[in-house]
Amino acid sequence: MKLVILDKYKDVSEWAARYVRRRIIDFKPGPERYFTLGLPTGSTPLGMYQELIKLHKADKLSFKYVITFNMDEYVGLERDHPESYHSFMWNNFFKHIDIDPKNAHILDGTAANLVAECNEFERLIKEAGGIELFIGGIGPDGHIAFNEPGSSLVSRTRVKTLAQDTIEANARFFGGDVTKVPNEALTVGVGTVMDANEVMILITGAHKSFALHKAIEEGINHMWTVSAFQQHPHTIFICDEDATLELRVKTVKYFKSLMRVHNKLADDPE
Numbered sequence: 001m002k003l004v005i006l007d008k009y010k011d012v013s014e015w016a017a018r019y020v021r022r023r024i025i026d027f028k029p030g031p032e033r034y035f036t037l038g039l040p041t042g043s044t045p046l047g048m049y050q051e052l053i054k055l056h057k058a059d060k061l062s063f064k065y066v067i068t069f070n071m072d073e074y075v076g077l078e079r080d081h082p083e084s085y086h087s088f089m090w091n092n093f094f095k096h097i098d099i100d101p102k103n104a105h106i107l108d109g110t111a112a113n114l115v116a117e118c119n120e121f122e123r124l125i126k127e128a129g130g131i132e133l134f135i136g137g138i139g140p141d142g143h144i145a146f147n148e149p150g151s152s153l154v155s156r157t158r159v160k161t162l163a164q165d166t167i168e169a170n171a172r173f174f175g176g177d178v179t180k181v182p183n184e185a186l187t188v189g190v191g192t193v194m195d196a197n198e199v200m201i202l203i204t205g206a207h208k209s210f211a212l213h214k215a216i217e218e219g220i221n222h223m224w225t226v227s228a229f230q231q232h233p234h235t236i237f238i239c240d241e242d243a244t245l246e247l248r249v250k251t252v253k254y255f256k257s258l259m260r261v262h263n264k265l266a267d268d269p270e
Contacts, residue, residue, distance in 0.1 A: 001216065001229070001230060001232075001235045001236075001237070002235070002236040002237065002255075002258075002262060003216060003236075003237045003239065003251075003255040004236065004237065004238045004239070004255075004259070004262050005239055005240075005241065005244060005252065005255055005256055005259070006238070006239070006240055006241075007240065007241055008240055008241070009047060009204045009205070009240050010047060011240065012047070012048075012202060012204055012238050012239065012240050013046075013047025013048045013050065013051050014047075014051050015238060015266050016045075016048040016051075016135070016200065016202060016238055017048050017051030017052045017054075017055060018051075018055075018266040018267075018268075019200065019236075019238075019265060019266040020037070020048070020052060020133070020135070020200075021052070021055055021060065021061045022265065022266055022267065022268070022269055023035075023132070023133055023198075024037075024061065024063075024066065025061070025269045026269060027132065029065035029066065030065055031065065033065070034065050034066065034067045034103070034128065034129075035065060035066045035067070035132055035133075036066075036067045036068075036069070036125075036128045036129060036130065036131050036132045036133075037066055037067070037068045037069075037131070037132065037133055037134075037135070038068070038069050038070075038071065038131045038133065038134030038135060038136075038188070038193065038196060039068050039069070039070050039071065039089070039093075039135055040070075040071050040135055040136050040137045040145070040202075041070065041071070041072070041085045041088045041089065042137050044137035044202050044203075044204055045135065045137055045202060046092060048135075048202065049092050049093040050092075052093070052097070053093065053096040053097060056096070056097045056098065057096075062098055063097045063098050063099040064098050064099070064100070066099060066103065067103045067104075067105070067128050068099065068103065068104050068105060069105045069121070069124070069125055069128075069131060069188075070085060070089060070104075070105065070106040070107065071136065071144075071145040071146075071187060071188050071193075072085060072107065072145045072146050072185050072186060072187040072188065073085045073086065073106055073107040073108065073109040073185060073186050074109050074182040074184075074185050074186075075109045075110075075114065075159065075182050075183075075184035075185055075186060076109055076110065076182050076184070077109050077110070077182060078110055079106075079108070079110075083173050083174060084109070085106060086106045089104070089106060105121070105124055107121055107157070107186040107187075108186075109182075109185070109186055114159050114186060115158075115159065117186065118156075118157040118158050118159065118186055119157070121157045121186075121188070122156055122157050122192065125192070125195075130195060130196065130197065131193075131195065131196035131197065132196070132197050132198065133196065133197065133198045133199075133200060134193050134196035134198070134199050134200070135199075135200045135201075135202070136193060136199065136200070136201050136202070136226075137201070137202050137203070138201060138203055138208060138211055138215070138226045139166065139169070139208075139211070140207050140208055140210070140211055141165065141211065141224070142211040142214050142215060142223075142224035142225060142226045142227065143166075143225050143226070144190065144193065144201070144225055144226050144229075145187045145188050145189075145193070146160045146162065146166070146185045146187035147160070147187060147189060147190050147225040148160070148162070148163045148166060148225070149163070149222075149223045149224070149225070150222060150223060151189075151190060151222060151225050152189070152190065152191075152222065153190045153191070153194075153220070153222050153225065153228045154189070154190065154191040154194075155189030155190050155191050155192075156188075156189040156191055156192055157186070157187065157188045157189055157192055158186070158187065158189060159184055159185075159186060160184065160185055160186070160187050161183060161184055162181075162182070162183055162184060162185055167181045167183065190225050190228050193229075194228065194229070194231075194232055197234065198234040198235075198236070199229050199232050199234065199235045199236070200235075200236045200237075200238065201215075201226065201229065201235065201236070201237050201238070202238050202239075203215070203237060203238070203239040203243045204239060204240045204242065204243055205240070205242050205243060206242040206243070206245050208239075208243050209242065209243050209244065209245040209246040209247070210246045211224065211226060212237070212239055212243050212244065212246065212247065213246035213247055214226070214227055215227050215229070215230075215237065216230065216237065216247075216251070217247060217248065217251060236265075
């Protein structure tokens with residue numbers, strides 16, 4: 001497990017984007033070898049998407065041979081609904097890069113058979129050869145995707161009832177009206193993300209600091225689903241200073257002492 005500690009949110013966004021670029025370029029994707037990327041929505045990864053768009057427009061990164069799978073989608077929202085995750089991804093990322101639309105996979109929350117939709121998503125991931133790099137963000141309660149406290153740590157893509165805290169937190173995207181927030185979502189499972197070759201988790205802000213503490217300084221606990229990634233052989237947490245407020249001083253000093261090594265991971269390819 002790696003923990004990369006940077007000063008500010010902007011630094012996290014830039015570092016994460018450079019790391020994604022390095023991973024894609026080192027993979028050498030092509031017509032017979034696609035790089036498969038798992039992606040999150042929400043405010044935390046937004047800066048990373050903006051930085052990736054800059055790299056693409058500067059001709060430093062192509063997504064022509066990249067396949068993506070998004071983490072989740074609300075149940076009942078049409079794809080063109082302004083708050084659907086489909087709209088979020090296209091407006092904030094996909095339409096600004098050269099990805100082939102058929103290679104950008106997002107769960108359909110309006111599918112006639114939601115269970116079948118989830119099973120098909122898992123099948124498509126396997127058909128693509130699995131996820132090379134799965135990127136995630138977390139909530140203040142340590143949930144990743146919509147795998148909220150109490151979720152199985154071996155769960156797969158499924159229909160999930162949303163906790164009241166999540167509904168209330170997301171009401172800000174629906175004009176502050178809690179009644180407009182869907183009560184269910186389709187989400188990849190913790191097990192789905194754990195199957196990826198590598199997992200990168202972005203954690204920023206003081207309100208996420210206790211979750212980061214639970215993620216890396218305490219044991220694995222299904223009430224803090226992000227803690228499961230302690231067991232993944234290749235997990236990299238990227239956080240800002242504010243997110244370290246609940247970490248022990250010794251923990252922070254240890255990981256900061258490794259930054260000279262970690263920074264090389266995001267360097268330009270030779």
